[in-house]
Amino acid sequence: MVFRRRARRMRWLGCHRLGPIWKALLVFVAIAFTGQLLGFFNKSWMQPERPRSVFPLSSDDGHGSPMGPCRPHTHAMFLKTHKTASSTVLNMLYRFGEERSLRFALPLGYQFGYPLLFNAHRVKGYRGPRMVEFNIMGNHMRFNKPEVEKVMPADTFYFSIVRDPVELAESSYAYFKAVAPAFKRAKGLGDFANDPRRYYDPRLRNNHYARNLLWFDFGLDHNANYTAALARRGEAEIRKSFNLILVSEYFDQSMVLLRHALCWPLDAVVSFSLNARQPKPAAGGSWGSKANLGAALALTDDQRLKLREWNALDWHLYQAFNRTFWEEVERFGRARMEAEVALLRTRRDVLARVCLRDGGKPVEASRIRDKTIRPFQSGLVKILGYELHPSLDNSTRQACLRMIRPEIQYKDLLDAQQFPRAQPPPGAAVAAGGAPIRREPLAPKIGDQLGGNSIERDWDGTRLGRNVSLPVRERDGKDRFR
Numbered sequence: 001m002v003f004r005r006r007a008r009r010m011r012w013l014g015c016h017r018l019g020p021i022w023k024a025l026l027v028f029v030a031i032a033f034t035g036q037l038l039g040f041f042n043k044s045w046m047q048p049e050r051p052r053s054v055f056p057l058s059s060d061d062g063h064g065s066p067m068g069p070c071r072p073h074t075h076a077m078f079l080k081t082h083k084t085a086s087s088t089v090l091n092m093l094y095r096f097g098e099e100r101s102l103r104f105a106l107p108l109g110y111q112f113g114y115p116l117l118f119n120a121h122r123v124k125g126y127r128g129p130r131m132v133e134f135n136i137m138g139n140h141m142r143f144n145k146p147e148v149e150k151v152m153p154a155d156t157f158y159f160s161i162v163r164d165p166v167e168l169a170e171s172s173y174a175y176f177k178a179v180a181p182a183f184k185r186a187k188g189l190g191d192f193a194n195d196p197r198r199y200y201d202p203r204l205r206n207n208h209y210a211r212n213l214l215w216f217d218f219g220l221d222h223n224a225n226y227t228a229a230l231a232r233r234g235e236a237e238i239r240k241s242f243n244l245i246l247v248s249e250y251f252d253q254s255m256v257l258l259r260h261a262l263c264w265p266l267d268a269v270v271s272f273s274l275n276a277r278q279p280k281p282a283a284g285g286s287w288g289s290k291a292n293l294g295a296a297l298a299l300t301d302d303q304r305l306k307l308r309e310w311n312a313l314d315w316h317l318y319q320a321f322n323r324t325f326w327e328e329v330e331r332f333g334r335a336r337m338e339a340e341v342a343l344l345r346t347r348r349d350v351l352a353r354v355c356l357r358d359g360g361k362p363v364e365a366s367r368i369r370d371k372t373i374r375p376f377q378s379g380l381v382k383i384l385g386y387e388l389h390p391s392l393d394n395s396t397r398q399a400c401l402r403m404i405r406p407e408i409q410y411k412d413l414l415d416a417q418q419f420p421r422a423q424p425p426p427g428a429a430v431a432a433g434g435a436p437i438r439r440e441p442l443a444p445k446i447g448d449q450l451g452g453n454s455i456e457r458d459w460d461g462t463r464l465g466r467n468v469s470l471p472v473r474e475r476d477g478k479d480r481f482r
């Protein structure tokens with residue numbers, strides 16, 4: 001009976017008359033249609049003639065909710081605060097700008113003279129106040145608005161990101177243990193939290209990593225004694241300068257707000273977490289050959305409270321901007337936010353399946369076969385990166401590579417694109433994306449103590465120069481002048 005009905009239906013559809021070629025065609029159309037729905041084959045992924053990105057260039061890429069008639073912002077300044085997921089945000093800016101051939105305000109080394117206050121002359125290619133149109137600025141700096149304004153256009157969108165200071169302290173301790181004297185001397189973060197003043201000398205270079213790091217990055221005095229009035233003044237100053245402050249703990253919601261503020265397509269804010277630490281080992285385990293780092297980072301509730309007090313200025317900022325953030329979400333609409341976050345996560349899952357090996361899990365640098373995409377390593381813990389799926393076609397590979405290329409390598413690539421005449425001679429190391437880079441990121445050599453180092457160096461040891469002759473580090477690690 002059932003079979004008879006099915007046979008009748010097939011006859012009605014005319015399938016019995018279809019030859020094998022028509023059947024194959026039908027199957028192909030069905031696959032292509034499903035692919036479209038899932039976003040695998042949007043226009044940019046299908047065009048083989050030149051490497052394209054996963055991101056179509058309109059503000060409405062068909063994946064997110066429609067953006068309406070707004071025009072995408074192309075003047076953006078991101079204050080890259082430390083240990084706040086800022087490398088993940090910077091990667092989005094890099095991708096967005098690279099795909100649209102926007103001009104980046106790039107540092108001579110890898111940071112804008114950090115930890116000194118920002119100065120416009122730190123920007124490669126700067127020729128005087130607003131002489132050159134820069135679109136995007138986002139490398140680490142200690143914020144200094146009047147100098148930034150010399151570089152960026154008047155209609156620039158300013159934004160930054162904050163994180164709970166206790167989580168931030170943990171990340172900072174793990175990463176800067178070897179360079180911040182206050183951390184170096186303590187047995188562990190708990191030990192430091194018990195009595196920070198015992199370890200902390202405000203005169204020593206790099207100790208800013210150990211106290212009110214957000215406050216410091218925003219250009220404020222991080223050693224000032226906390227008072228409510230001072231904290232409110234600092235907060236007000238930041239509010240005057242910035243259009244939006246994101247919150248690391250609510251990264252996806254932050255991306256939705258950012259995308260709407262900038263009128264950017266959904267794909268521009270879909271990302272894989274970069275610069276993540278290897279997770280803490282289970283009790284009794286150890287991290288590699290080093291001491292038990294799990295114990296070094298363990299904190300009691302009391303120690304967490306003490307860290308909050310020690311970083312009281314940052315705690316104030318975090319609370320204030322967290323409140324504002326949720327007010328923004330309220331204005332945006334809670335239900336609308338939930339729907340957009342769900343879309344963003346679905347899209348990230350799809351891209352992870354397409355792009356990444358091991359189901360998209362981040363892996364230790366040493367396991368990444370392509371050495372040119374290994375992330376920079378620092379401190380006590382292993383910083384994780386990604387491996388690309390081995391069987392990607394060229395254009396898909398280029399698009400995926402953009403999403404996982406570590407910060408240092410990406411900066412080198414953009415630098416080479418913006419200053420093509422300054423390329424190193426043939427034979428220098430070439431990154432996966434075609435850019436010359438150092439073979440492997442070098443260990444950081446941050447200047448020791450105040451006044452102890454006459455040659456000015458960036459955080460990673462790069463010797464800094466002026467715009468006239470620019471030092472580059474070649475594959476052999478020697479500085480040469482371009």
Ligand SMILES: Nc1ncnc2c1ncn2[C@@H]1O[C@H](COP(=O)(O)OS(=O)(=O)O)[C@@H](OP(=O)(O)O)[C@H]1O
Pocket residue numbers: 081082083084085086087088167170171172174175248249251272273274275276277
């Ligand atoms: N998407 C997303 N959401 C939440 N958290 C994220 C995300 N991406 C990166 N991270 C975490 O951010 C920490 C690294 O921060 P930064 O990239 O700012 O570090 S750095 O200052 O540039 O070295 C680092 O934190 P820890 O793992 O606690 O060290 C990353 O895991």
